[in-house]
Amino acid sequence: MNKIALITDSASDIRKDVIDKYNVKVLPFRIIIKDKDYRDGVDITLNDVYKVLDTESPTSSLPSMKDMGVLFNQLEKEGYTHVIAVTISSKLSGLNNALRLVSEDYPTIKTEVIDSKSISCAETIIIKEAGEMINSGLEFEKIVEKLIEVRSKIKTFFIIGTLEYLKKGGRIGKVAGVIGELLNIKPIVLVDEEGEYSTYDKARGRKQSINKMLSIGKKILDDKKCDVYIGNGDAKEEAEKYLQEISNHPNINNIFFSGDISPVAGLHSGPGLLGIAFYEV
Template identity: 40%
Template sequence: MNKEKIAILVDSCCNVPQEFVDKYGMYVIPLKVLYKDREYMDGVDITAEEVYRGLEKEIPKTSLPSGEHIQKILDRIKADGYEKVIAVTISSGLSGTNNMINLLAKNYEGLEFFVLDTKNISIGSGFHAIQAARYLEAGMSYQAICEKLEKEVMNCKVFFVVETLEYLQKGGRIGLVASLFGNALHLKPIISCNEDGVYYTVAKVRGRKQSISKTKELALQFAGNHKKYNVSIMHGDAAALCEEIKQDLLPKLPHMDVFVSDQVSPALGVHTGPGTIGICIQVLED
């Protein structure tokens, strides 16, 4: 345990890979995946593959973890001897998890909390938790880490493209994307989160191949001439395409530090559907 007894808490949609969860002893709050006859905990008792395979029969819903479940995780953190918590969540503009943790933290005795609204999604949120753990490992103080994380929120960007907007629309997560498209044939939006943490359209191109190409181009532009950055390529039931993008993209990113490539969590898969590709760049130094 670190000298200030600081725990790191994330929600499951931050998509922090298990290797980092294990390495840094992070605590994970799973969101819920809800079917008509049963509910599951995101990434605990249901996999993304199971969600995708069942989409033809039923598109499930997702929901926040219960307050009771979060309370139990906080109790475990306290019982494990921690005194402070750095909680990292996906955008409050996309999920109520951030607000729920804030509310519980205000009335929780025995732990000091810093709750970061990343204004982002998936590993675009998770990278902040990974960096918090690395800063902690390097001996940075609790206050310094909290201040640094706040400053770094806008230094991280996810660009993603979906096979179809159907799942974002049905899940109510379409944000500022829907009004721009109507019924335009084969028009594919490249989507990101704006400064309020809401989905918006970064670019519009025609066709799947062009949309992937544009997503790579936007990621490279965001990395620019920066001297250090973390990189991730995430996918939804598109492992082969993800590997193809990796082979093309990584040689063009010579200053990469941490690299993450994985499938999005089941709860995110519900809202984005199969065929999703996302590229994330977190700039660390100019």
């Protein structure tokens, strides 16, 4: 009988209740501050990162190959025959490729590493759907096939306080060159089909950018029924207001307040992130 394990990374912002429900194994990214190494979300919090952004230049790195190997060894001992791993977009990190390489050293476990082509709640959505299908007894190959369909039904948007941190981290994607920061023009960023950041729309000032993202969300919901996920990085009040303003739309199937983004996501986005994911159901 197949025994299927679920793996994701800490950039998925996966909540503890989801981890516990589906027995998800989470690989934490590493955050380096003054040559000291911290495990994302384990040894360091989002607020810890924000506190040092003005005075230090923190960097991030992948979970170590050793960590991945330890995890696969553990799964072997626990009798797992299959693994489904859902990772942050391969356009944003090298984790997807690294995990593929490590999995090849464990031929007794059939592993599928799925590129979420996104980040944060979008990864969690795919993991939750995988967990439900595993619990229903669906075959491994069918689950993998259906997860690719799930991925295609997710749209993720966010706004940030400043582009400074995306630029520093080299994760600016297709957003660079289209925004006049001196004119206070704010982008509404879409994680596109390739898993890169691109400008979906723009507005002048923070308030207008939030209103624009609210209009975008309502337009999506006018066309299809969706689960909606809302997360933030030092923008809790704005996130809660967004939730209130969109929650009465008749095409919302479920709405989830995911809370804070991961420390590693906060490192690369800076404070002031408001993120929304729409999953067509």
